[in-house]
Amino acid sequence: MHNSSRQPTPPPAQPPPPNKDESACPYKPGEATAGGASPSYISKLNPLNYMPSSISNVKETDTQSVALPLEREASTIPRGDGTGTWEYPSPQQMYNAMLRKGYTDTPAEHVESMVSVHNFLNEGAWEEIRGWEQRFSRGLLAGWETCKRGEEGAWMETVRRARRGEEFEEPSLVRFMGRPNEPTPKARMLGYMAWLYPSQFPNNPPFDRHDWYVRRQQPGGQSREVRYVIDYYSGPPEPTGEPVFFLDVRPAVDGPTAACERVMRWGGDVWWKASGGSVREELARQRQMSGR
Numbered sequence: 624m625h626n627s628s629r630q631p632t633p634p635p636a637q638p639p640p641p642n643k644d645e646s647a648c649p650y651k652p653g654e655a656t657a658g659g660a661s662p663s664y665i666s667k668l669n670p671l672n673y674m675p676s677s678i679s680n681v682k683e684t685d686t687q688s689v690a691l692p693l694e695r696e697a698s699t700i701p702r703g704d705g706t707g708t709w710e711y712p713s714p715q716q717m718y719n720a721m722l723r724k725g726y727t728d729t730p731a732e733h734v735e736s737m738v739s740v741h742n743f744l745n746e747g748a749w750e751e752i753r754g755w756e757q758r759f760s761r762g763l764l765a766g767w768e769t770c771k772r773g774e775e776g777a778w779m780e781t782v783r784r785a786r787r788g789e790e791f792e793e794p795s796l797v798r799f800m801g802r803p804n805e806p807t808p809k810a811r812m813l814g815y816m817a818w819l820y821p822s823q824f825p826n827n828p829p830f831d832r833h834d835w836y837v838r839r840q841q842p843g844g845q846s847r848e849v850r851y852v853i854d855y856y857s858g859p860p861e862p863t864g865e866p867v868f869f870l871d872v873r874p875a876v877d878g879p880t881a882a883c884e885r886v887m888r889w890g891g892d893v894w895w896k897a898s899g900g901s902v903r904e905e906l907a908r909q910r911q912m913s914g915r
Contacts, residue, residue: 678716687731691715703797751872756794770887773895792840800834829854850875
């Protein structure tokens with residue numbers, strides 16, 4: 624998702640459908656953030672790390688000022704072991720886990736909205752990963768055939784495949800890791816560029832980082848594990864005060880294949896325009912319209 628009018632942080636990689644209002648691109652939790660959660664609080668939370676059912680789901684301390692919900696929300700993220708989807712913790716479990724980790728300065732009344740925000744961001748991150756997997760799970764050649772038409776063309780190709788009934792082997796999440804204190808190489812580079820060229824690059828480091836290990840389903844029933852890195856950025860708030868978040872999701876460069884995938888996807892728009900693809904497509908569209 625690209626947003627040319629907002630450049631405080633790198634936008635997410637997954638494009639919107641054609642003609643979609645780009646101002647809606649950043650992940651905006653809206654009412655879920657009404658409790659006053661801020662990135663500084665949210666960076667303490669990685670619900671994926673707090674999912675085990677062993678976390679207590681009852682009030683553990685008298686200092687907890689409000690009653691927190693006990694219900695757990697099911698995610699849409701398939702588990703790598705094939706036992707359904709990952710389940711998010713309840714606000715009560717989240718609060719108990721935060722206390723155990725020493726985060727005693729978080730007001731209990733903020734936790735419910737914080738859980739909603741982070742669950743929302745994790746769902747967005749998974750959709751970004753699915754976009755990468757739709758392009759490259761069938762191999763680099765098939766990935767290039769999709770990417771060479773640019774982001775909009777890739778999205779249209781995905782729609783056409785779905786209409787033809789072509790099956791997409793869904794990936795699954797094997798394990799995960801929150802690494803907020805270990806900036807990715809890309810985040811470090813952007814920080815350096817902000818220091819070197821402050822007028823061109825904003826000094827807005829990510830407030831969180833996750834590494835997700837995904838099982839990629841390949842043709843022939845084979846699978847392999849792919850590591851994705853996710854940088855979480857906060858953007859300028861909406862005029863209504865709602866916070867705005869950006870996700871930068873991409874395969875970790877753990878080998879030449881992942882490097883090729885990055886180059887193919889991020890260079891797809893450039894290739895499509897440089898090769899005259901956008902002009903040819905427009906001419907074909909005009910001929911089709913004139914023939915009606």
